[in-house]
Amino acid sequence: MAAKLTFVEDTWYFAGLKSEFKNGQMTHKTIAGQPIVVGRGQGGKIFALRDICPHRAAPLSAGQILDDGTVECPYHGWRFGQDDGDCTHIPAICSGQKDPSAGIKVRAFPVREDGQLIWVYIAKDAKFKGEPDCEPPRWDMADKKQIFVDRLRLNCHVDHAVIGLMDPAHVSFLHRQWWWRTGGSMHDKAKKFEPRERGWAMAAHTPSSNSLGYKILGGKPITEIAFRLPGVRTEEITVGKKSILSFTAVVPIDENNTEITSVFFSDMAIVKILKPFIKKGANIFLNQDGDIIKLQAECLKHDPRLMLIDDADKQAKWYYQLKKEWAKSRAEKRNFVNPVKATTLRWRS
Ligand code: FES
Ligand SMILES: [Fe+2]
Structure with a gap:
């Protein structure tokens, strides 16, 4: 047989059930080798980001979800947009200092919540942006x-x-x-x-x-x-x-x-x-x-x-x-x- 041990990529993976993700909470999941924080914003929207802060690698899942729709890293408080992963705030920057946050981002994974099922899309290309060309299966x-x-x-x-x-x-x-x-x-x-x-x-x-x-x-x-x-x-x-x-x-x-x-x-x-x-x-x-x-x-x-x-x-x-x-x-x-x-x-x- 000697099949190579690989993962299917460019596909939707089951990430859990609706009831497992409460408003304002985040959970770490590793799916197909990718560390992912799956969370639900205060407004109820589900999101998935790479669970490694691009600053110095603290897990974002140990941080918190803020009311402004961002995830705050527990280590130095950098904030990232839930849906796009864009860095929106670096607290250590003084007024008048150059703000390097533009262009910094954490990988955002497409997510779907359909009935009770939650899915995360794992693209082969880590830089994948936009929406997948297929949807998760449904029943x-x-x-x-x-x-x-x-x-x-x-x-x-x-x-x-x-x-x-x-x-x-x-x-x-x-x-x-x-x-x-x-x-x-x-x-x-x-x-x-x-x-x-x-x-x-x-x-x-x-x-x-x-x-x-x-x-x-x-x-x-x-x-x-x-x-x-x-x-x-x-x-x-x-x-x-x-x-x-x-x-x-x-x-x-x-x-x-x-x-x-x-x-x-x-x-x-x-x-x-x-x-x-x-x-x-x-x-x-x-x-x-x-x-x-x-x-x-x-x-x-x-x-x-x-x-x-x-x-x-x-x-x-x-x-x-x-x-x-x-x-x-x-x-x-x-x-x-x-x-x-x-x-x-x-x-x-
Ligand atoms: S490690 Fe995340 S803000 Fe520093
Ligand atoms: Fe069996």
């Missing part, structure tokens, strides 16, 4: 307040986390538990896949009869699982007019750390009633994935060769192809051509 269900959120930090490069998340063959081993499915119930699966915007989807289907979890929902649920770059997996379950959106974002922190956030949205009454159980179940799944990644990380230190087989690992292959094509299409300033072709994949699980 109507994510306009409603989430039922719960779970988050885990994994000690691996984002690629391992993504391919682990999209890996159908590990479920009946790593996630073997009585309330989901038992080891004895493995059988052949054949699922139709199709290309989707910057990713692919397992075409809408009725979930396999050996998934006890789905039976609880009642009715005939239709499930669609989709993946898109840079690392968002969604599972949408529709029962009649009601639905569930299980949203998982895998976000690189740096080369060896990844944050995985799983958010559950639904307008189904049964989901609200069963929330404690669903939350517990999702948490068990997430921690099982986290535990194997911890074990895997020890082995990966030896830089072993890895294998991807057909069809069970096909989605991992697609992920690498998508990443490559995304970087290539951006570098060549042309439209992205989705390398995924509609197909049926078969595996046992």
